[in-house]
Amino acid sequence: MKTLIGKVLKYNIKNLNTDLIIPARYLTKSDPNYLAEHCMEDLDSEFNKKKEKYNATILVADSNFGCGSSREQAPIALKAAGIKCVIAPSFARIFFRNAINIGLTILEFKEINALNTGDALEINFKDGIVKNLTSNRKYKVKKMPLFLQEIISAEGLLNFARNKILKK
Amino acid sequence: MGLTITEKILKDHCDDKKASAGDFILARIDKCLANDITAPIAISVFDKIMEGTKKAVFDAKKIILTPDHFTPNKDVASAEQCKILRKFAQEYKIVNYFEIGRVGIEHCLIPEQGLVLPGEVFIGADSHTCTYGALGAFSTGVGSTDLGVSMALGQCWLKIPETIKIVYSGKLNKWVSGKDLILYTIAQIGVDGAIYKAIEFTGKVIENLSMANRFTMCNMAIEAGAKNGIIVPDKITKEYLQNIRHFNYKTYENDKDADYFDEIEFNCSFIEPQVAFPHSPDNAKPISEVDAIKIEIDQAVIGSCTNGRLEDLITAAKILKNQKIKSNVRCIIIPGTQKIYLDALKMGLIEIFIDAGAVVSTPTCGPCLGGHLGVLASNEVCVSTTNRNFVGRMGHKDSKIYLSNPAIAAISAIKGYITSPTYSLTK
Known part of the structure; x- marks a missing residue:
């Protein structure tokens, strides 16, 4: 995890839940591309169109993002839809761990008012700095705990576990 | 410490x-x-x-x-x-x-x-x-x-x-x-x-x-x-x-x-039965307020990992006994396990449910997450003993879910609107 440069798509919504991210009716299949097609459709049927229009790879929303079910299909659908990072003031805890485990970057950032759809951001994860290139402002963010950085640097929990098994 | x-x-x-x-x-x-x-x-x-x-x-x-x-x-x-x-x-x-x-x-x-x-x-x-x-x-x-x-x-x-x-x-x-x-x-x-x-x-x-x-x-x-x-x-x-x-x-x-x-x-002496309004479980109101506005329902679901236990079915049966579910309401009752199903059968609860006009399903999460056996159409309203009333949770994104306990769901199925046995159990 180094630096990410990308554009923002923002939903000013609190408690954006996993049923909105991927409705349960699509959970009969695990194919990421199929899930991506239906990602966020009950919230905004134009999600995929808007994402393309703004060339967005960074999703911004309000607090308690990803609340609800444990479905890992939620971060999988977002990742397969081309989202590289989700920014919110807080995350529901199962979404938080699922995202880290599958290698979708997430960032806890309180000042989402400073970010708007179409803004270009430069995020430096190592130093914990978010730069809004559109408004030309810089923000400090909380760095991720070392333990989680290890999982992310192994590119997800799967590789972290595989390294352990291979060492046995 | x-x-x-x-x-x-x-x-x-x-x-x-x-x-x-x-x-x-x-x-x-x-x-x-x-x-x-x-x-x-x-x-x-x-x-x-x-x-x-x-x-x-x-x-x-x-x-x-x-x-x-x-x-x-x-x-x-x-x-x-x-x-x-x-x-x-x-x-x-x-x-x-x-x-x-x-x-x-x-x-x-x-x-x-x-x-x-x-x-x-x-x-x-x-x-x-x-x-x-x-x-x-x-x-x-x-x-x-x-x-x-x-x-x-x-x-x-x-x-x-x-x-x-x-x-x-x-x-x-x-x-x-x-x-x-x-x-x-x-x-x-x-x-x-x-x-x-x-x-x-x-x-x-x-x-x-x-x-x-x-x-x-x-x-x-x-x-x-x-x-x-x-x-x-x-x-x-x-x-x-x-x-x-x-x-x-x-x-x-x-x-x-x-x-x-x-x-x-929390002092429970001041707590009435609660109903969580669409589209969030934290949107609960006391039943006295809910009864007053007579919210008409299309479906009532009694079951799930939240309220599919024998005690829940016994409560529902107390209310449904010798009563009929309103003709335009579907009442779906789902025992949580095969054992609960069998115990309910032996106790005569299943007979009470079927006599009342409810459907009794094999144990499944089914309708709780809009899977099957009770999915909602657009603009339909459901009172449910499940745990989430998010947009689209039980079916169409324009349907509405009200969360309640089994007694409220059962009496609402009989009356056709969300109410409490306290107001409505008089014969």
């Missing part, structure tokens, strides 16, 4: 003897669980971890697989998902794989089978795994990758949570159940009120609450964002375990000087 029950259980399940709230640990797990939605991804993660090695699960007796969500298979795609579980269970000799005919809704089935005990660390790839805190276990929901890794290593990374203590004092009013207490609690603290935290339910009211109601309360701790809900084991816990022939387990309790993140007290 002393430790809470949650902190003590987790500390005893890791190598870090100094671990306390806020620390990340690799916890040794006692059991792990996945269902037909979460297991296929977990199994593919497991396969990738084990590729090219001598494949083995960490302990075949400690893995539980319950195809309960879209079963009996609702379509070809869900049949394919279940096939993956079945094949994995055969290959790795998973003794606690529950086939259709034996399976039930996981969070009703697992305690009933004695597969979770006090003091254990239990993780499940299902958000409502927090249910088992009612037995004094640390149990929490995780994702599929977590589960795949746990099946390989028998370990799971966790952050030891701080605890919010909630004291329930006073006396329970008529028709007020564990469901109402938890809906009230979520309304007070919000859907993110306990994010990353443990909630401990305590106080005189909890001490006298049945196991079924305790399961309901811990089940919905996740709806306040909590990592786990927990109740310190007592006489009622012990009796429950005796009845299912379990005598050997380790119980934990809080240190006298345990350090809590927050302490809240």
Whole structure:
């Protein structure tokens, strides 16, 4: 995890839940591309169109993002839809761990008012700095705990576990 | 400073003897669980971890697989998902794989089978795994990758949570159940009120609450964002375990000087039955306000991991006995497990339901997550004893779900609008 440069798509919504991210009716299949097609459709049927229009790879929303079910299909659908990072003031805890485990970057950032759809951001994860290139402002963010950085640097929990098994 | 029950259980399940709230640990797990939605991804993660090695699960007796969500298979795609579980269970000799005919809704089935005990660390790839805190276990929901890794290593990374203590004092009013207490609690603290935290339910009211109601309360701790809900084991816990022939387990309790993140007290004498309005579980209003506005319903669902236990069906039967469901309302009743179904049958409850004009289904999560057996059309309204009333949760995105206890759902099915037996049970 180094630096990410990308554009923002923002939903000013609190408690954006996993049923909105991927409705349960699509959970009969695990194919990421199929899930991506239906990602966020009950919230905004134009999600995929808007994402393309703004060339967005960074999703911004309000607090308690990803609340609800444990479905890992939620971060999988977002990742397969081309989202590289989700920014919110807080995350529901199962979404938080699922995202880290599958290698979708997430960032806890309180000042989402400073970010708007179409803004270009430069995020430096190592130093914990978010730069809004559109408004030309810089923000400090909380760095991720070392333990989680290890999982992310192994590119997800799967590789972290595989390294352990291979060492046995 | 002393430790809470949650902190003590987790500390005893890791190598870090100094671990306390806020620390990340690799916890040794006692059991792990996945269902037909979460297991296929977990199994593919497991396969990738084990590729090219001598494949083995960490302990075949400690893995539980319950195809309960879209079963009996609702379509070809869900049949394919279940096939993956079945094949994995055969290959790795998973003794606690529950086939259709034996399976039930996981969070009703697992305690009933004695597969979770006090003091254990239990993780499940299902958000409502927090249910088992009612037995004094640390149990929490995780994702599929977590589960795949746990099946390989028998370990799971966790952050030891701080605890919010909630004291329930006073006396329970008529028709007020564990469901109402938890809906009230979520309304007070919000859907993110306990994010990353443990909630401990305590106080005189909890001490006298049945196991079924305790399961309901811990089940919905996740709806306040909590990592786990927990109740310190007592006489009622012990009796429950005796009845299912379990005598050997380790119980934990809080240190006298345990350090809590927050302490809240609710006086239950002021709590009425609650109804959570669309589209959030923290949107609860007291039934007196709800009855006044006569919300007409198309469907009533009684069941789920929240309210599909025998006690819930007994309550529903008390209300439905010798009554008829309103002609334009569908009432769907789903016993949580085969045992609950059979007990209800022997007690004559099923006959009461069918006579009233309800449909009784085989155990399944089914309509709770808009899967099958009761999906809603656009603009339809449902009163449900389930746990989530999000947009589109039970079907069309323009349908509406009101969450309630089984008594409210049953009387509403008879009257055709959301009401309480207090106002409407006069013949």
